[in-house]
Amino acid sequence: MNAVQRSIFFSALERYASLLLFLVSIGILSRLLTPKEFGIYAVVLAITSVFSTSSQEFGGANYLIQKASLSEVNVRTAFTITFGLSVAIGLLLYLLGGVVGSTLGAQGPATGIAVAVLNFIVTPFSTTIIALYRRDMQFGVVAASNLACNFTMVCVSIALAKMGYSYLAPIWGMIAGSVVQTVYLMGNRRDLRIFRPSLQGYPEVVRFGLYSSGVVLINVFYSSAPQLFLARMLDFTTVGLYSRACTLTQVFDKLVIQVISPVIMPAIFAQTKAGADLKRLYLHATSLLTVLYWPFLIFMAVMAKPIILVWLGPSWLEVVPLVRLLCIAQLSLFAACLTYPVLVAAGSVRDTLLSSLISLPPSLLVIFIASFFGVEAVAGSAMLTLPFQAAVAISFVSRHLDLRFTDFVHALRKSGMVALCCCATVAICAALVEHGLIGPVAGIFVACGAVAAMWLAALFAVQHPLLPELKAPVSRLVSTAWRSTGRVPVPVAQGDRDVC
Template sequence: MTSVQRSVLFSAADRYGNVVLFFIATAVLSRLLSPGEFGVYAFVSAVTAVIGASFQEFGGANYLIQKPELSRSDVRSAFTVTFGISAAIAVLLFLLAGPLSQLLALDGLKRGIEVSALNFLLFPFSGTISALLRRDMKFGALAVCRLIANATIAVVSIALGLAGFSYMAPIWGGVAGNIILAIMLLVRHRDFGALRPSLLEYREVVGFGLYSSGVSVMNTFYNLAPQLFIARILDFSSVGLYSRAINLTQVFDRLVAEVLNPVILPAIVARRQAGEDLKTVYLEAIELLSVAQWPLLLFVAIMARPIISVWLGETWLEVVPLVQLLCIANTALFAGCLSYPVLVAVGSVRNALISSLIALPPSLLVVLCASFFNVQAVAASALFTLPFQAAVAISFVGRHLGLRPMDLARALRKSSFVTAATALGVAGCAALTEAGILTSLAGLVSAFLAAALCWSLALLLTGHPLLRHFQFFAAGLARVAPKLRPSRSAL
């Protein structure tokens, strides 16, 4: 098993464990918090995320990962810049908490933002050490720390929710989890000298960060803008509904993209430095991503009603049409997680910012206009904005890699067949559920089994390249498993 495959395996254990925790916590909190209360929490998260993304990438993880030769002064300078900016963000949030609360006529919002600001004092420590572990492909240690931290978030959030803390429960839970993460990473790293203040390499850190943070803030603000617009123009109940729809729509991101994201940039940079053809790497990657993303999104779209009924309860069924619209729109982002890493790997982080500046402002305008109608219109706007963004990103990547439309069509041909076969199997179970022949839970289980069977058979029929990677993983695990068993002499 290669270092990249081991990294993906550890990253998968990390993300899937966190997905389980997320679904459990969400299912419980959905029964403890009303849509309006959850909407306030979602708004606080949106505000802090947008402000944080504006600055944190100045000395963030991507600078430390992409640098070919990393010195101690590079690490110290990146940490110092990140700490200084994070402290400024914390102060800024404290100052903005009152005005934002008055603007939206919601007194409790002030306290939520003030508490969330505490997270920014912890990020420089956890963010810097996490970046160094990712650079060295030490995803096992990172997975353990993240799982314990996220378990803390889930436990504290649920406990405080039961105690009547309302929307403050998940906010305090997030702070508790970030404290645990920072402590565990500091204990794991132990090299405290690398975190001493220094500005020796600040010019290079800030130079890379100007473009990287620009990309980060543009994308973060776009992702959270619908919730901000809905909160200002509609109401917090609509924010809660839209936020829940986004959570379910992002199931691919949680199950696949978030597994690969920590690995993609260091892996692509390493293959670039080894002299490999990035065009081939890119096409292979989108072939693998699309065969996982498309069937999963269509499964969620087709089975949205039983999923919502079982997971969140009958009171959240208004989310169903939002989920279906967003799932269909998100199929356009099959190469979304590759664009930024590829552009950074070819030394063109500036083009990553330019592509965001071209694609996102018009998309924001469409979302803003839609928010004056209703939350369904906001979800429907994604059918136009996401394909447009995908086309812009692929065109920029294509210029550097020499991609042609036929290259993409060939890479996606087998994935299209696998997706169609999977959707047919799921649609049959959905029809039985709608007819009342199967209960929501029985229909969901049947649809999952049908999807797994149809997806597997279609992979075999098409000879999809994903099968080869499954074989590599199986062979690697077979070689590792005997080493994990204690020998008889040790017993």
């Protein structure tokens, strides 16, 4: 395997193991915690995520990865700025926790914030080390540390939920996971001189951080805004329902996007340095993403009711229409994970911020207005806001890569055909479940099998560009299997096709 494939392999190994933990933990915690308790946790997470993620971008992963020549002094300066800003913001949030609680009319968020800010002290250490491993395309240690973090987080969250810690259970679980990850990474890195304070060359870090953190701050705030609006206008139960709907629609992110996201930026920089055409890379990547992304979202939208009934239980069936609306809206975000790394690779980190400033404030206004009309209106507003955001982002990318509408049509038409075939297949399976011909559990398994078979058949029928990407690892697996049996496959000559 080359460096990119090896990196994706380790990332996938960790993500799918973590996904299994995620599926189990959500199923268990949904039965131990009420929607209201989930709502309080979602609000705390929304508030702290906005500030923690943006503060880490001052000298965070993206700065360390994109810098052409990186010295130990650069790393020390980046860490010093990140750590100082993170601790300052954590302290400010701790002091303002009471104000947040009184604004939302409940003490729960204030208590949750007071606990959650402990993470602001820990995460700068782990994010710095992870960035260095990602820069060097060494994803084995990163994968192991993430898995250790997620396993600890799940175990602690479930244990504390059973002990009656309510909404604080997943918050303490999150902190425990971060501590375990940091200790593991430090034990592997051993050379901890990178954590010695330094401010040498800080203007460069700050300049990059202003744009990068601005992008992250706006995007994370946008993601968190619906929960905050609903908490203010309605109640925490509604927040819990909406948050759980978002979790279900983000399963694809955990399956695919989070597997490849750590690899995308280093891989793009490596290939462009080697002379690859950025336009061709972008179109090829969108073609590969959409043939996975669109069928998955369609499957989730159509099979939402049986999936929620089996996974979360009957008390969560109110999220079914929310999941369907969000899945349909997210079909437009097929290239979202490519926008930032492609614009940075094109030398225009400034445009990443400008794109967010153009698309997200109007979207926030739409969501705010929708929150007066209930949680379904907020979910439905995504049908307007997400396509608008996608259009703005694609327009910026198109300007730098000289892309035309016909380029996208050519790159995505085969993925669209595959998605339509999968849509027809899953609709038949959902009808069987809805009319009681098969149960929800059997219906999910039948739908998975039928859609997978149709997806594969459609790939061959349209000769999708994903096929060559699949053939290479399959060939390696077959070759490895033959070698493990002590036999060597005999190549078939052109005129000897009947030879076994």
